[in-house]
Amino acid sequence: MDIGYGLAAIGAGIVAIGAGMGIGKATAATVESIARQPEVKEDLRASLILGAALIEGVALLGAVICLLVVLK
Numbered sequence: 001m002d003i004g005y006g007l008a009a010i011g012a013g014i015v016a017i018g019a020g021m022g023i024g025k026a027t028a029a030t031v032e033s034i035a036r037q038p039e040v041k042e043d044l045r046a047s048l049i050l051g052a053a054l055i056e057g058v059a060l061l062g063a064v065i066c067l068l069v070v071l072k
Contacts, residue, residue, distance in 0.1 A: 008066040015066070019059035023052050 030048040034041050 008069045012066040015062035022055045
């Protein structure tokens with residue numbers, strides 16, 4: 001078996017872990033900010049959703065690249 005398959009699997013795992021950690025940190029910061037200033041809850045929630053979508057987009061791109069390496 002080619003080493004590229006193993007490296008692609010490791011890369012996909014790293015992408016998933018990184019995305020999870022990024023969204024977790026963003027959510028924690030948003031919850032802390034809402035606890036400090038409840039009046040800006042709507043603005044912070046919108047920013048969190050946008051940021052989480054961008055993080056997921058990067059994670060999806062990383063997973064697609066890993067699949068392209070395997071399927072080439």
